Amino acid sequence: DIVMTQSPDSLAVSLGERATINCKSSQSVLYKSNNKNYLAWYQQKPRQPPKLLIYWASTRESGVPDRFSGSGSGTDFTLTISSLQAEDVAVYYCQQAYTTPLTFGGGTKVEI
Amino acid sequence: EVQVLESGGGLVQPGGSLRLSCAASGFTFSNYAMSWVRQAPGKGLEWVSAISGSGGLTYYADSVKGRFTTSRDNSKNTLYLQMNSLRAEDTAVYYCAKYHDEDGSPGFFDYWGQGALVTVSS
Numbered sequence: 001d002i003v004m005t006q007s008p009d010s011l012a013v014s015l016g017e018r019a020t021i022n023c024k025s026s027q028s029v030l031y032k033s034n035n036k037n038y039l040a041w042y043q044q045k046p047r048q049p050p051k052l053l054i055y056w057a058s059t060r061e062s063g064v065p066d067r068f069s070g071s072g073s074g075t076d077f078t079l080t081i082s083s084l085q086a087e088d089v090a091v092y093y094c095q096q097a098y099t100t101p102l103t104f105g106g107g108t109k110v111e112i
Numbered sequence: 113e114v115q116v117l118e119s120g121g122g123l124v125q126p127g128g129s130l131r132l133s134c135a136a137s138g139f140t141f142s143n144y145a146m147s148w149v150r151q152a153p154g155k156g157l158e159w160v161s162a163i164s165g166s167g168g169l170t171y172y173a174d175s176v177k178g179r180f181t182t183s184r185d186n187s188k189n190t191l192y193l194q195m196n197s198l199r200a201e202d203t204a205v206y207y208c209a210k211y212h213d214e215d216g217s218p219g220f221f222d223y224w225g226q227g228a229l230v231t232v233s234s
Contacts, residue, residue, distance in 0.1 A: 040220045042157075049207055049224035050149075050157065061222065093157055097218035100171045102147070102159040 002026050002096050006105035013110065019081040021108045023094035028074045031098070038098040041070055041079045044107075045090045053092075054079065086112065114138035114223045116191075116208045121228030128198050132228050134191040134208030142166065142186040145211040147219060148193050150204035151227070160206070161193065165215035176202075198232045205229050 003026040013019040029038045037057035042050035052061045054070035057077055067082045081088055089112060094105040120132040148160040161182040162171045170182050181194040191208055206228050209221035
């Protein structure tokens with residue numbers, strides 16, 4: 001199984017400041033045949049289901065604010081919130097879709 | 113508008129069975145693979161199973177293989193999760209999730225239900 005490791009477990013960021021979350025996979029999730037990284041990011045607020053933010057490691061889902069961006073390739077990925085807003089307080093998860101079993105990182109809690 | 117809505121959760125004794133349903137609307141259900149993802153209280157997300165749009169292919173996490181069965185009825189736009197031999201560690205909110213792209217795409221989930229709570233306890 002591909003193990004997804006996120007860091008940090010939690011972080012506190014001031015309003016308007018940058019938040020950076022890291023995700024590392026135990027093996028590459030880059031498909032060489034199409035040069036795509038099978039990596040997604042989700043946001044989960046309390047008592048709500050997860051929401052897809054980013055897929056293919058860097059493609060923003062429709063309707064997601066452009067302060068959210070994803071980067072990285074192979075085994076190392078980053079989710080960046082460029083200017084944290086109050087509504088961004090949540091737990092963020094990375095997930096690999098390279099192979100089954102699909103696996104998620106342990107989550108990163110972002111607070112103000 | 114795309115909607116997925118789980119039902120069938122509840123309290124069950126260890127060793128018991130339960131069937132969850134997920135009613136989908138707002139998209140061509142048979143064109144999309146679907147998954148079940150669970151979340152134990154206060155914990156992270158765990159993928160449980162997936163099923164292709166036709167229902168001909170299914171995939172399971174090792175933790176539920178042989179005990180859980182995922183199926184779908186495309187005529188009713190409904191996804192099912194039959195859970196047998198339930199254990200305390202199966203206690204979780206179970207989410208139904210739609211694949212982002214049509215059948216054959218990787219498992220990125222763009223729509224999730226609100227979840228169904230399954231509690232396994234005596």
